[in-house]
Amino acid sequence: MDDLKEEIRIGVYVCHCGTNIAGIIDVKEVSRTAAGLPGVVISRDYKYMCSYPGQAIIQEDIKEYKLTRLIVAACSPLMHEETFRNAAAKGGLNPFSFQMVNIREHGAWVNDDKEAVTMKANDLIRAAVYRIVCHKPFQRTRVDIQPSVLVVGGGIAGIQAALTIANAGKKVFLVEREPTIGGHMAKFDKTFPTLDCAACILTPKMTSVKAHPNITLWAYSEVRKVEGFVGNYKVQVGRKPRYIHEDLCVGCLKCIDSCVYEKPQFPKEFDLGLSKRKPVYIPFPQAVPQIPVIDPETCNKIKFGKCKQLCMEACNERKAIDFDQKEKIEEIEVGAIIIATGFKIFDPKRLPCYGYGIYQNIYTSIEVERLLNASGPTGGKVVLQNGKKPETVGIIHCVGSRDVLNTNSWCSRVCCLYSLKLAHLLKEHTEAKIYNFYIDIRAPGKNMEEFYNRVSKEGIHFIRGRAASVTLDDSDENMSGVVIQAEDTLIGKTLKVPVDMVVLSVGMEPQPDAKEVGRMFSIPCAENSFFLEQHPKLAPVSTMTEGIFLAGCCQGPKDIPDTVAQAGAAASEALSLIDNGYKELEPYTAYIEEDECAGCKTCIPLCPYSAISLHEEKKKAIIQETLCRGCGVCVSACPSGSIKQKLFEDREIFCEINGVLERQ
Amino acid sequence: MNSKKWEPRIVAFFCNWCTYRAADLAGISRMKYAPNVRIIRVMCTGRIDPQFILNAFSKGADGVLIGGCHPGDCHYVEGNYKALRRFRLLSRMLKDMGIEEGRLRLEWISASEGEKVQWAVNNMLEKVRGMGPLDLPDHFKEWDKEMEMVKPELSEKVVRNG
Numbered sequence: 001m002d003d004l005k006e007e008i009r010i011g012v013y014v015c016h017c018g019t020n021i022a023g024i025i026d027v028k029e030v031s032r033t034a035a036g037l038p039g040v041v042i043s044r045d046y047k048y049m050c051s052y053p054g055q056a057i058i059q060e061d062i063k064e065y066k067l068t069r070l071i072v073a074a075c076s077p078l079m080h081e082e083t084f085r086n087a088a089a090k091g092g093l094n095p096f097s098f099q100m101v102n103i104r105e106h107g108a109w110v111n112d113d114k115e116a117v118t119m120k121a122n123d124l125i126r127a128a129v130y131r132i133v134c135h136k137p138f139q140r141t142r143v144d145i146q147p148s149v150l151v152v153g154g155g156i157a158g159i160q161a162a163l164t165i166a167n168a169g170k171k172v173f174l175v176e177r178e179p180t181i182g183g184h185m186a187k188f189d190k191t192f193p194t195l196d197c198a199a200c201i202l203t204p205k206m207t208s209v210k211a212h213p214n215i216t217l218w219a220y221s222e223v224r225k226v227e228g229f230v231g232n233y234k235v236q237v238g239r240k241p242r243y244i245h246e247d248l249c250v251g252c253l254k255c256i257d258s259c260v261y262e263k264p265q266f267p268k269e270f271d272l273g274l275s276k277r278k279p280v281y282i283p284f285p286q287a288v289p290q291i292p293v294i295d296p297e298t299c300n301k302i303k304f305g306k307c308k309q310l311c312m313e314a315c316n317e318r319k320a321i322d323f324d325q326k327e328k329i330e331e332i333e334v335g336a337i338i339i340a341t342g343f344k345i346f347d348p349k350r351l352p353c354y355g356y357g358i359y360q361n362i363y364t365s366i367e368v369e370r371l372l373n374a375s376g377p378t379g380g381k382v383v384l385q386n387g388k389k390p391e392t393v394g395i396i397h398c399v400g401s402r403d404v405l406n407t408n409s410w411c412s413r414v415c416c417l418y419s420l421k422l423a424h425l426l427k428e429h430t431e432a433k434i435y436n437f438y439i440d441i442r443a444p445g446k447n448m449e450e451f452y453n454r455v456s457k458e459g460i461h462f463i464r465g466r467a468a469s470v471t472l473d474d475s476d477e478n479m480s481g482v483v484i485q486a487e488d489t490l491i492g493k494t495l496k497v498p499v500d501m502v503v504l505s506v507g508m509e510p511q512p513d514a515k516e517v518g519r520m521f522s523i524p525c526a527e528n529s530f531f532l533e534q535h536p537k538l539a540p541v542s543t544m545t546e547g548i549f550l551a552g553c554c555q556g557p558k559d560i561p562d563t564v565a566q567a568g569a570a571a572s573e574a575l576s577l578i579d580n581g582y583k584e585l586e587p588y589t590a591y592i593e594e595d596e597c598a599g600c601k602t603c604i605p606l607c608p609y610s611a612i613s614l615h616e617e618k619k620k621a622i623i624q625e626t627l628c629r630g631c632g633v634c635v636s637a638c639p640s641g642s643i644k645q646k647l648f649e650d651r652e653i654f655c656e657i658n659g660v661l662e663r664q
Numbered sequence: 665m666n667s668k669k670w671e672p673r674i675v676a677f678f679c680n681w682c683t684y685r686a687a688d689l690a691g692i693s694r695m696k697y698a699p700n701v702r703i704i705r706v707m708c709t710g711r712i713d714p715q716f717i718l719n720a721f722s723k724g725a726d727g728v729l730i731g732g733c734h735p736g737d738c739h740y741v742e743g744n745y746k747a748l749r750r751f752r753l754l755s756r757m758l759k760d761m762g763i764e765e766g767r768l769r770l771e772w773i774s775a776s777e778g779e780k781v782q783w784a785v786n787n788m789l790e791k792v793r794g795m796g797p798l799d800l801p802d803h804f805k806e807w808d809k810e811m812e813m814v815k816p817e818l819s820e821k822v823v824r825n826g
Contacts, residue, residue: 076688077705078680105691106703110782116699123702524737532737544681544739588707608741631740632711636750648706653716660675660702661723 008039011067015049015074024108026118033122037129041065050080055087062091069132073101073125094137099128127659134652140584143626145231146335149574153340155183157552157567159205161338164571166214176219180287189372192421193451206288230547231335231583241325243294248320251290255280258314266298271370275377336547336574343553346400346506355470360385362502372425382429389430390500394484395419396467397438401507412507412557416442419505420455434460437467437486465489473498508557530556541570549573588630596642603634672792674701675720676729679709681739682775683731689778697782698789710743714754724801727767727792734772766791
C-alpha cells in the first residue's frame with residue numbers, strides 16, 4: 001500500500017466558461033468551498049480553463065504547489081477530459097491523476113436556481129476530491145497493429161474501399177459472397193443524375209481490383225468466424241466450392257458452351273430470373289473474377305452423379321473442373337475491418353395490393369434496370385409479355401418505404417431519383433406515356449433537383465398520391481392491362497389510370513442476415529437493423545467496436561456518390577488506424593488482484609469479450625487486457641472483490657457517493 | 665439542514681455511452697430539470713454493484729436512479745441486461761427491508777433522449793417527494809442508540825448462552 005505514504009496535494013480549478021457556468025453558479029463561492037476540503041492546497045476559478053492560458057495556470061501550479069492530483073470543474077468529461085489529462089501530463093503528472101467535474105451540462109445549463117445549483121457544484125467537487133485520493137497512476141497499454149484490412153462485401157462500397165487502401169500500399173482481403181464482385185450497381189443500366197452507364201464506370205474498377213497486387217480477392221466466399229480485437233483480428237473465410245479451381249481456370253468459358261444442357265434453362269440470378277442460364281455459368285459477361293461457377297443444385301453430375309461430363313472434356317488438360325471440391329477455410333490476420341455488406345431490395349410480394357407476382361407486366365425497378373440493359377434478358381428492349389411495346393407505364397414510388405403501418409418507416413433516398421431516371425429511359429426506349437405516382441419528390445444533392453426539372457419537362461406525368469392498388473383492367477379485351485388507383489392529393493380526386501406496365505419503385509432494406517453478421521463482428525444494429533455508426537455526425541463510418549468501419553448501404557440507404565464517398569472515408573479511417581503501427585487501449589480495463597482471487601469462475605461467463613480465463617495451474621482468473629473493453633461487469637460480480645477496474649474501482653465510486661451525499 | 669425545508673436527494677448512476685450522453689444533451693439543449701440529482705458516471709450499468717445503491721441509501725439518498733442503454737443497444741453488448749437482473753433482485757430485497765419501491769428506479773435512456781433524462785429526474789423527484797425522507801443515516805443513529813440501551817441485557821444473554 002505505497003499510496004498511503006504518498007502525500008496528497010490537490011489543485012481544484014473552477015471554470016467560468018465565459019458566462020455559461022459563471023452566469024448561474026457562484027464560481028468564487030464554489031472555489032472557496034473547495035479550498036476547505038481535505039487535501040486541497042490550491043483552488044482557483046478562471047474564465048476559460050481549456051484555453052492555453054488556463055492550461056498554463058495548471059502547469060505552473062503543479063510545479064509551484066507540488067500538486068499530485070488535479071480536478072477541473074467545467075464541462076462534460078466527454079468534451080475536455082483528454083485536454084486536461086494532456087495538460088496534467090505536460091505538467092509532469094500522470095494523466096490519470098486527474099478528475100473532471102461536470103458543472104456545465106449537468107449543472108449550469110439544466111438549472112435556474114442559483115443557490116441550488118451552486119450547492120450541486122459543491123457536492124460534485126467534494127465527490128471528486130474524495131475520489132481522486134484513490135486514483136493510482138498507470139500507463140495506457142499499447143498494442144501492435146497488423147498492417148492489413150479485410151473488406152467484407154464487393155459492391156461499389158467494398159470495391160472503392162479496397163482500392164483506396166491497396167493504393168496506399170497496404171494489403172487488402174476483399175471477400176464477396178456472390179460469384180462476382182460488382183454488387184447491385186453491376187445490374188443497373190444507367191446512373192442518375194448524369195445518366196452515365198453503370199457498367200462503363202464500374203467494370204474498370206472491378207478489373208483493377210482483380211489486377212491489384214495488394215488485393216486478395218475471394219469471391220464466392222463468406223466470413224465464418226471473427227476473433228481478436230482492434231489491430232489484431234483473426235478471421236476465418238470460407239471459400240465456397242465453385243467446382244472449378246480458380247488458379248487453373250483461364251476463363252475460356254468452353255465448359256459453358258459444351259455443357260450437356262444445350263440451352264440455358266434455369267433462372268439466372270443476376271437477371272432476377274428474367275433470363276435463363278446453364279448449370280455452369282458466369283453471372284454476366286464482365287464478371288470479376290472471370291471464372292464460371294457450377295450450381296450443385298442443377299448440375300447433373302453433382303446432383304445425380306450421372307453426366308457425360310462434356311465440360312471436363314472441353315476443359316481438357318487444364319483440369320480446372322473438380323466435382324469433389326469442398327469449402328476451403330482461409331485464416332487471415334488483419335488490423336481493421338470494413339463492413340460493406342450492402343442492402344436487400346424490398347420484396348413487393350409483401351404488398352399484394354400492387355399485384356406483383358399476380359398480374360402480368362408488373363416489374364420491380366431493378367427488373368426494369370435489367371430489361372433496359374443491353375446485356376440484359378431482352379437485349380435492352382422493353383416489351384410486354386405479348387411482345388408489344390408498352391404504350392402507358394405507371395411508376396409507383398415508395399414501395400416498401402415511408403410506410404410506417406405496413407412495411408418500413410424510412411425513406412430509401414434513391415427511389416425518387418431512379419424513378420425519374422427510369423421514366424426518362426422508358427420514354428426514350430418506348431415513347432410510352434409515363435405516370436409517376438409519388439408522395440413527395442425528394443431530390444436533394446448536387447445536380448439532383450436539376451435532373452428532376454429536366455425529366456419533368458420531358459412530358460412525364462406526375463400524380464401526387466400514394467397508389468392504393470393495382471387491379472386488372474376489366475375494360476381491356478385482352479385482359480392484359482391493369483388499372484392503378486390513386487388519390488391525386490393536389491386536386492383531391494380519386495383517379496383510375498389504365499396502364500400496360502407497372503414499375504414498382506422498391507426501397508432498400510437491411511440484409512436479412514444483418515443481425516447475425518452484426519453479432520459476428522460485435523457491431524450493433526440500429527432499431528431498423530441497418531448497422532449503427534458510432535456517432536451520426538462526428539463518427540459516421542466508425543462502429544462501437546474499435547477497428548471496424550462501415551461503408552455503403554449496410555449503414556443506411558444511400559446513392560452511389562454517397563456510397564463511394566463513405567467508402568473513401570471508411571478506407572481512410574482504417575488506414576489512419578493501421579498506418580500508426582500501434583494503438584492505445586481504453587484506460588478503463590479491469591485487472592485481477594491475484595492474492596484475493598478464489599478461482600470461483602463467476603466472472604468468466606459474464607465477459608462479453610471472452611477476455612477472462614482461468615489460469616489452470618494457479619486456479620485463478622486472468623484477464624487478457626487487450627481483449628477487455630472496460631465495461632466492469634465482472635468487477636461488480638466478483639464475490640471476493642478481487643477484480644478492479646481502472647479509474648472505476650469500488651472505493652473510488654464509494655468515495656464519490658459519500659462525497660455527493662455528505663451534508664454541509 | 666434541519667432548519668431548511670426538506671429537499672429529496674437523488675443519486676443517479678448513468679452509463680457513459682447512452683444516458684450520461686443524454687444528460688449532456690439535455691444540458692446542451694438547456695432542458696431544465698430539478699437540481700436535486702447528483703450524477704455519477706460509470707462506463708456501463710453492468711458495473712453498478714448493488715452495494716453502490718445500498719451505500720447511497722445508507723449515506724442519505726432518498727432515491728437512486730439508474731440510467732442505461734436500451735435493451736440491445738448496450739455498448740458492451742449485454743451489460744444492461746446484467747444491470748436489469750441485479751436491479752430486479754435488489755428491488756425485491758429493498759422492498760423486504762421496508763424501502764419503498766419507487767426509491768430505486770431503472771430507466772433506459774439512449775444518447776439522443778435528453779428529454780427523457782429531464783422527465784425521469786423530474787418524475788422521480790415528484791414521486792420521492794411524495795414518499796418523504798428516507799433518512800437512513802438518522803435512523804441508523806436511533807437504532808445505534810437502541811442497541812446501546814439493550815446492550816447490557818444482550819451481553820448477559822450472550823454470556824449465558826456461550
